[in-house]
Amino acid sequence: MKKSIAVIGLSRFGLNLVEDFSKLNVDIIAIDHNKENVVKASEFVHNVIVADSTNIDALKEAGIGNVDSVIVAIGQNNPANLATSIITIIKLKQLGIIDITARADDKDSAEALKLVGATNIVLPLNIASERIAYKISSLDLVDYFNIKGDFSVAEIKVSKDFIKTAIIDLNIRNTYNLNILLIERKGSIIVPDKDTIIEPNDEVFVFGRRKDIPKISNLLT
Template sequence: MAKSSQKKLETEGVAVLGLGRFGSAVVESLTALGHEVLGIDSDGTKVQHWADHLTQVAQADCTDIEALRQLGVDQFKHVVVSVSRDLEASVLTVLALQELEIANIWARATSKRHGLILERTGAHRIVYPETSMGDRVAHLVTGRMIDFIKFDDGFAIASTAAPEHLHDKTLADADVHKRFGVNIVGLKRHKVKFIYAKPETVVHADDILIVGGQADQVETFAASTGEDR
């Protein structure tokens, strides 16, 4: 039986099943963005931690379809599954959500095999937080990028210091797409609002550039930060 600490529940919000490290990070980001969140976990300590911060938080078995139904999970369009590293529990939770006909199920996986099973079970999107973070850190540690995000198709967006060979040039003159295969989509300048890239935009020495392109091309461009061209 589910034990619940309820406030007003908005069904257009997001339900997060599992309030461990990953689930808590998702909850914190969702609430910071102003979304209503239902948090569920079988651990009473974790539930108590979030009791004063969420629209609704409940202690329940996330694999129990009737408990989820009683808590109104079936009214949510978006549900995130983060029920620890237990493969069986995560699969049974996704199956329960499928039974409840949830339109958009996001599930955390700890391996490609785990993700494949969740996908075949009915999860619509698979998240690999450890793998994604490992890849991101590897790019940041070995390169000159400030931040790096890579998508499934190999496309990447990164922020990097403006290379010396671009200083005081317009983006049209720099023509980084021809030279590197990337596009500069914007610039961040100290105490200035985000600048959307235009052909006439002039690059300053202390600018941070937001660059998009295939991951290897973005890496090559970021590496040119230390070169004099």
């Protein structure tokens, strides 16, 4: 059975979510009070509705009470929008929705949204800036993703001058508290074991604590 997800708020962040979800095996309901945003979202999903998310009857009519998860993707660029997010979450709780993920643009907003019932908080501005900072600060870092807390995955480009070495001989796990999850080599994906050889120009996906990732970068480049 497909999971059903509602996205409330279809500005840039919400619209990106709808586009991403449209590529997955889920049922989506998308809602915004702005007709222009709804038209944009309709390019990706069929069930898109112009509605006031602070009105519980409008939420019921849209079928929100029957979904598994709701994402409140409304930005908090002004106090009115934060108030809309807060009221929306309260109405969702009244409908019996348990899994509510809310967008917050700062820590104060995050605390307020948690207090009224959000079960998960995402801070897209922080995520984006963190990825950009890591990529710009490292010549060999292809990409960077925060997973949870201080655990992250980094994609690192191995130097062309690197000497071929087996993962077990690098002793990465014991020395750096890191794990190599995947290796991309000439367009192919390799799921490595301890005997896998890392070669020059490989792209390796490394998992571990944020503070430890730069250590392996120096080893591979």
